[in-house]
Amino acid sequence: MTAPSPGRAAHPAALALARRHRLRAWEPIPWVLAVAFYFAFPRHLGFGTELLITVLFAISLDLILGYAGIVTLGHAAFFGAGAYTVGMLAKHGIWTEPITGLILAALIAAAVGLGSGLVLLRTRGLTLLMLTLCTMALLEEAANLGHAYTGGFDGLDSLPIAPLFGVFDFNPLYPRTQYLYVLAALFLCFAFVRTLVYSPFGQSLTGIRENMLRMHAVGAPVRTRLVVCYTISAAIAGVAGGIWAQANAYVNLGTLGLDRAATVLIILVLGGHGRLYGAFIGAVAYMVLSHFLSKIYPTAWQLGLGLLLVVIALFARNGILGIGEAASRVLGRR
């Protein structure tokens, strides 16, 4: 073995790899905007809270779909598991403290993710897609039938959530506490996911997405990695669901439904998957679009959204962020 030459680490490719995880100049922008929103639109914080929860949920999906390449249509299973954990514990007077409630929601959702992942992740492609859908449908039906505990079709409302730190009330009409609370949770989860995707573990997930057979051949325990990643993603989705239940003080079957699972998938595809910030862009784009489209054409506003998705799927596989990246590459070449 020759001694490493000093120039090796200075090669542009080596430098690019060594610096990939560094914070880029534009990365604080979404956070600054989110804080600015709090002061600029005090009357729309309910909308803002919903938006941030959606971003958090979409980030959890990005981890498995965008990085590990696990295609799922049942991600709301974990959102709902988290939401029902918070809802049932609060409604039955067992646990109302919000932060520990979220940790419990994450643990329960992670357990659902681990259990289903161990079975589901033996499969791939269409089979996997259908099985994720089935898992979610089973949970939804269980919540529907367990009326005594889950409130069945009506769900559980007027959840008694204790004030944050014993001081700040969760007021559904003036959701100032909720907004900052969600923002903090989103920031922590995002920081965790960002660290994860730039770690060697995250690199190996990307490897699995790009070529699973090759990953087997370099000695990676592929299924273990997938299950671990799926469990982490489920926990984060559970946090999103738990916050949703706390912020709205209710939980219903909609948290476990295909509607929610499909919407978050659309958001991620719209924004750009495997890019972390696609979740932000996609959630904003989706919410703004549905707001204006439903104003313009109240009866069939989803048609416009559908057409946009067709265009994205045909011409911009990497979503809005992908268009931005391509544009900056073209400009950079000039």
Add this chain to the structure above:
Amino acid sequence: MNTPLLETRGLCRNFGALAAARHIDFRLEAGARHALIGPNGAGKTTFVNLLTGVIPPTSGEVRLKGRDITGVVQAERVKLGIARTFQINRLFRRLSVLDNVAIAVAERVGAAPSMFRPAGRRRDVVEESMHLLETLKLTNDAGHRIAELPYGRQRLVELAIALGLKPEVLLLDEPAAGVPSAESHIILDAIEGLPRHIGVLIIDHDMDLVFRFAQQITVMVNGAVFASGSPREIGANPDVRAVYLGGGPRTGPPHPPDVRRVPAEP
């Protein structure tokens, strides 16, 4: 007799009615430079898949340094020191050349399960990957994505990944296929520059490469070992010439013979 590095005993594999591997007894010694040749469909790649654990055998066993590894899964066999390249490139096409190699190196050194430290901070992994790329004259391509490279260069990345696993047994499935002759010497040099203790099994149709490289040649036909011996013995073997070499040992295999006319056992 000393224990061979890698050994198979009575290895069989059936795909339905097709016997793709029939009672293969095979030995690869430490430090061997062994070639496996045979007409298309002879079962060479199936044999490699059995050695690496991609598919389980119908019967028989695989032993590494005397230890029975027949039930050991593919990823574990890699950790035990068996690495391979693929006949058709299996790379991370949208990632850079450096990333491709770094992923393999990270697995080998046990960095890959780490979740909280950025991959770029593992300087040992980056340094070693760059060193490998240097060895294979790929330094200038380090930042390019695989999809941007010509096929021949991609073959070199295949080899770099396998070498990044620091194997004791290296199985090369047609390493030079698709590589322009102007570049194939890089692959040959890399193979010849491998540490001596590694056992190398090379599968190829390129007779120049096989006869230059191998000290031992095994010929497979119809899923069974047809002949085995030194390059001189194989080159002089009239049966082998009839089924495979097409008359002369160094002229290459212009016409894949019709294997149905060949007896299963000599």
